[in-house]
Amino acid sequence: MTTTADLIVVPADKDHRGSPMPTGAMIMTRFMELRKRRGLLIALLAVNIGIPTIFLAVRLIAHAVAPHSYGPAGGYSIFETLIAGIMYIFGFIVAATLGCTAGSVDLTEGVFRHLVVTGRSRLSLYFARVAAGLMIIVPIVAVGIIIVCSVCVLAAPTKLSFDGINNMPAGLSQKGFVSWAEQHPQQTICDMNFRYQGPSSVSFANCGPNNEIVVVKSQSGLTTATKATEPQMRAQAIRSANQNYPSYSTTFLSPPLKLMIDTGLWVELWAIIGFLIGLGLSSLMGQRTVPVVLLIVYEIILTPLFSRVGIPHLINAQRALVGLAMAHIEPAGLPAVFGGGNGGGSNQLVTESTLVAVVVIVAWIVVWTGLGAWRMATRDA
């Protein structure tokens, strides 16, 4: 019979059980555990892939059946709508929900203590969740973005619609844009926005009734409208074109490659941040529901609110919000998310430098990951 003395041999400890680095097997089994949560995965797939796919599929079918009634399925404006309207905001929420699940289920389902008694470092258990969660989030968001980009490029309209002017050529330089305006003064004057804030005594060619171009003059309380001459119309068309070119230059038939890449990385980063905050917060609190609610409130209410309202005494606290920092680094060419962003912060109420924005983002990642790991290492199992 085997004696006790023979059995008291601890085998070669080559699995680095005390190391904070998780093994590949730990990551893969944690990945399996998260992947098998059907409800969560369905929500993740629905928001990041399902909704954009269905939306685009319906538009493709509608355009194929009745092209005169329904515009092309893709294009730049659809890209903007899907990215800024759905994937960015709801992608964060489902990523945060996945993080909250990954950070709390071992505790709530009573498995954490089984894992701790293996002798494995608690930090490695935590970091295995980080890696496994990212293995789920990153590809799903990437697939969603690739689908949106593909349809928006392949099914883009062939003619540009700008400020209600259909069939405008796309991709013109400023000189070309002005030249086109000179050649189409009536469309330019009647359809393009024009704002003049100089003296009121200056008169411009304007769009009158029946799209007739007139020059309105006010003198001694008497207003007269005379038909604009060709030079007056061309001059006004040039003014209007110069004023509208910045807006035109960010309007495309389909999203440019650089914008798609930048946007993809930006949405991925936001989803990763959502996951890491969810993971850290739920590990800290030891539960899932409250952190999920807190993060939804943060994303849907607090971030938009603090993006739009600058509070002088809290301006630095507002700058420390990761949602505002992300809005600041939003790729140029996308509509403002939460009222911020739009071309690197030009329209932001709360201004901050790009360096500050990057520091805020890194700090949120490090602090929440650190807090979650610390709680994981110190809590009673």
Place this chain on the structure above:
Amino acid sequence: MSVIAVDEGPKVQARESDWAVETHNLTKRFGTSVAVNGVDLKVPRGCAFGYLGPNGAGKTTLIRVLLGLTRADSGSMSLLGYEVPRHRDIALARVGAIVDEPRFHAHLTGRQNLQILAAAREIAARERIGPALERVGMSTRADDRVAKYSMGMRQRLGVAACLLGDPQLLILDEPMNGLDPGGMHDMREMIRSFVAEGRTVVLSSHLLDEVERTCDAVAIVDRGNIIRQGPITELLSGSDMELRIECSTPETARQILAATNLGGHIEVTADGLTMSLAAGSDRSVVAEINRLLVDGRLSVYRLELNQASLESWFLEVTTRLGALE
């Protein structure tokens, strides 16, 4: 004694010790309440050791402290000769444990749950999943979701999880909970087979009868203190014995025996009476009692001298302590 822990780096040697578990003055408090109060526990290697106590006595807390699930406030401890928490990772490499009830991810199968736990152990643990499931009789249900498992099946899966590390020490917290009589029998047999293989099993329970049938040695804990510990036979040999008497008029017998100094407590039952005798009482005392009853013109039908059961001994000890307080 073999004491080897091999690593690429500096070797950590276990202290040579006959004890699988050893604690010294171990204390754990929760606020003002003391859950583990200066416990000195020694669990011999290669035996089934019962850790007995009523609900709330601090059994599970001690186990949690030993396994590093919660921190001790003071004292020292070692598992398999390794100081913990200093060498916790090496010590726990050869420890399997169920704490509280065995709980798993309900949406995964039993096998998948074991894969998660095996991944946290050494590579060889993955090869042990099949044999472990086989051993606890769960092979046929291993690919069902845990949500469909009964409590008994979860207990078995918990034991399978313990076996993944090829443990030299198993710590099982109330493993009989939720088991039917057949399941309890199987669990008892399994524990005895572990011991037969040279493993040490620490069994925490409040089921005295099961512990008596399964374990070689016990410690009794109450309100965070260990009251007694040692081999069951030794502990019981120092306890009172019980004499059951069946006779014609039990009440008269009680009066006769109460007038002597042969025994202690006498209790009249439906078919006779029972009398406690001092530890070590031999057959001559029984003969003397028989003579007294016959001289008192009683018909004696039966005399049966019993060693006290663990349950009666436990009650005797705890009652005595309660009286002292």
